[in-house]
Amino acid sequence: MRIVIVEDEALLALELECEVEAAGHQVVGQAMNSSAAISVIDTEQPDFAFVDIHLLDGPTGIDVGRHLAGRGIPFVFVTGNLKRIPSDFVGAIGAIEKPYTVNGLQNALAYISRLVEGEGKTAPPPSLVMASA
Template sequence: MNILIVEDEALLALELESELESVGHQVVGQAMTSHEARMKIDAQRPDFAFVDVHLLDGVTGLEVGRYLSARGIPFVFVTGNVRRLPVDFAGAVGAIEKPYTMNGLENAVRFVEALMRGEVQRWDAPPSLILAGEDEGRMAG
């Protein structure tokens, strides 16, 4: 699967890229700002994206998420505060809370791939992945 990483912490992005490539995925780009992310989305047309909420240009990950959603590209937020996401998760499949484990991220990617192929149901989600709509008590972002 071709994956875009939208993360402003360079070491986290590199670690994630390395881990994803070690299990057979191709990282088609990394972006640290919302502008850079939109450019890479249009140029690379990834199959999937990991998106941090807080980027170098502020709390713009939600905008990136909506941009991905409008183009039919599934994504997962990776954030330190899931409760700050809007109830609709800005169109995300779900979210992974920082700090995370590489195993948790890999499980989330495998689940999303299977979900896209229609091989699993939402209730089959791994514990590392919080699906949109699971926690109605979240604060609006």
Template sequence: MKVMIVEDEMLLAMELESEVEMAGHIVTGLAMSSTQARQQIGSSKPDFAFVDIHLMDGPTGIDVGRELAASGIPYVFVSGNIKKIPDDFAGALGAIEKPYTMRGMKNALAYVSAIIQGDESGSPPASLVLADDANAGRRPA
């Protein structure tokens, strides 16, 4: 699977890149701003993306996410404050809250990879908050 990483903290981006590659996937690129992300969406055609909400040019990760969703590219937010994610999750599959463990990220990547390949038999790992689950908690009873 080709994975794009949208993260403005270089150390986190590099750690995530290493995890993605060790899991057998290809990193199509690292983007630190919405401008870089938009360029990569068009040029690298990723199968999936990890997207931080706050990038070098501000809280523009949500806009990047909406563009990914509009392009049919599934993605997961990675953020220190998942409460900033809109109620509709901007089309994301879910979110992983920082700080995360590499094991949690690896488990989330394996789950998402299976979903993208059409295998929905697995259970989501604790590290991944699915959009449907988060929205169920926000809806009035």
């Protein structure tokens, strides 16, 4: 998958990029604020995105999520505070709570990959809070 990472903490973004690439996916862009995120999304046309809720320009990850949903691009929120996610998840598949473990992230990414590629549904890993929950 071609993946965009929207995260304002550089070390977390780098760690996430390393895990995504180790799983065989391609990171096609990173952004630390909402305007950069929307620009990368529109330019790169990713297959999937990881989106933090609180970015350099405030809690604008929700707006980025709405933009992704409007374009039909699946995404998950990656956040330290699940309570900040609107009850409808603005179209996200779900959320991964920070701090996450590498194993938890790998399990969530494997599940998301299968889901995005249209493979049979299996139970989500505990590290992924599903929007329908």
